[in-house]
Amino acid sequence: MDHVTSQPSASKTDRYAWAEPGVESLGDGLYRIPLPLPGDSLKAVNVYAIAGQDGVDLIDAGMALAQARERLTDALGQLGYGLGDIRNFFITHIHQDHYTLAVELRTTLRGKITLGEGERINMEAIRDVADGRSEPGFIEMLPAMGAPELADRIRQFMGPRLADPRPRLQWSDPDRWLADGAMLDLRSRSLRAIHTPGHTRGHVVFHDEASAALFAGDHVLPHITPSIGFQPSITKGALADYLGSLRLMLTLPDSRLLPAHGPVSDSTHDRVDELLAHHETRLSQTLDAASAGPVTALAAAEVIPWTRRQTKFADLDVMSQLLAVGETSAHLEVLVLRGQLVRHTTPEGVDTYTLPVG
Numbered sequence: 318m319d320h321v322t323s324q325p326s327a328s329k330t331d332r333y334a335w336a337e338p339g340v341e342s343l344g345d346g347l348y349r350i351p352l353p354l355p356g357d358s359l360k361a362v363n364v365y366a367i368a369g370q371d372g373v374d375l376i377d378a379g380m381a382l383a384q385a386r387e388r389l390t391d392a393l394g395q396l397g398y399g400l401g402d403i404r405n406f407f408i409t410h411i412h413q414d415h416y417t418l419a420v421e422l423r424t425t426l427r428g429k430i431t432l433g434e435g436e437r438i439n440m441e442a443i444r445d446v447a448d449g450r451s452e453p454g455f456i457e458m459l460p461a462m463g464a465p466e467l468a469d470r471i472r473q474f475m476g477p478r479l480a481d482p483r484p485r486l487q488w489s490d491p492d493r494w495l496a497d498g499a500m501l502d503l504r505s506r507s508l509r510a511i512h513t514p515g516h517t518r519g520h521v522v523f524h525d526e527a528s529a530a531l532f533a534g535d536h537v538l539p540h541i542t543p544s545i546g547f548q549p550s551i552t553k554g555a556l557a558d559y560l561g562s563l564r565l566m567l568t569l570p571d572s573r574l575l576p577a578h579g580p581v582s583d584s585t586h587d588r589v590d591e592l593l594a595h596h597e598t599r600l601s602q603t604l605d606a607a608s609a610g611p612v613t614a615l616a617a618a619e620v621i622p623w624t625r626r627q628t629k630f631a632d633l634d635v636m637s638q639l640l641a642v643g644e645t646s647a648h649l650e651v652l653v654l655r656g657q658l659v660r661h662t663t664p665e666g667v668d669t670y671t672l673p674v675g
């Protein structure tokens with residue numbers, strides 16, 4: 318799930334042209350296949366197919382939906398493959414719009430699933446939620462962020478979805494947990510898995526150095542800023558991790574950006590620069606919001622403008638409010654790490670932030 322913000326664009330039609338059904342050939346046996354998602358915010362998820370002599374490898378798999386499965390079947394058919402020809406699902410991160418169709422297809426087909434080993438902790442947290450042992454971390458953390466009432470509204474909103482009867486299928490382990498730096502030899506290409514924690518703890522991108530291409534998952538998205546740390550196992554350092562993972566991209570040679578949501582573009586570095594600048598702006602807005610006295614993440618979120626349209630917090634829908642409070646908390650924590658704010662935790666366990674004394 319991603320937070321729709323910033324980046325204006327030419328027109329609405331152009332903005333979503335990438336999500337139209339079909340197959341886009343990117344050259345050298347590489348294809349982009351957008352698969353549908355429910356809801357209106359993300360439109361679609363890109364699956365990248367790397368054609369080989371005895372099968373096809375996929376980067377990300379889409380969501381376990383009948384319509385996505387049909388669309389993938391059609392697209393692979395156009396390339397001369399069936400679903401049974403999928404050799405590997407290389408998944409960038411554990412979110413359901415990337416992972417769950419791979420698990421569904423693996424129950425009857427031969428494809429092997431890989432996922433970054435940093436996602437193990439999220440996998441365990443997801444199962445704890447599915448088995449009723451705990452609530453998702455992003456709900457549990459809301460009282461500490463000063464937003465216990467929002468937690469209740471999220472529970473009501475998500476109740477039916479948390480009781481999904483299929484979680485055991487969707488959240489079974491991958492066949493292989495990928496270590497940082499692992500090389501994937503596909504004969505036609507070599508991909509290096511690079512850990513890029515932030516969007517989730519175990520997010521990975523796949524770098525094809527010889528072709529100067531980066532399969533970026535949700536780490537670097539062209540039109541929106543990825544949500545930070547919206548995952549079952551919450552970490553206070555998610556934004557600091559994310560900013561480090563963005564800077565890491567600048568240490569690689571610049572490459573074609575192949576994102577999971579949005580169109581392909583020429584430069585990863587250009588977009589990384591924009592994302593870093595966006596977060597610096599948010600950090601200074603967040604610092605302003607905290608400078609008048611101790612604030613909670615909720616109180617800071619209430620005075621910061623949201624989305625491209627500068628919407629007020631109170632006018633956001635409940636899920637966007639959840640993301641906004643989480644994102645504000647993440648920015649406050651970076652300001653603490655930078656020494657620009659200090660955090661105090663009240664006896665009730667609520668985190669408040671204020672300027673350092675003196």
Ligand SMILES: [Zn+2]
Pocket residue numbers: 318319362412414415535577578
């Ligand atoms: Zn996604």
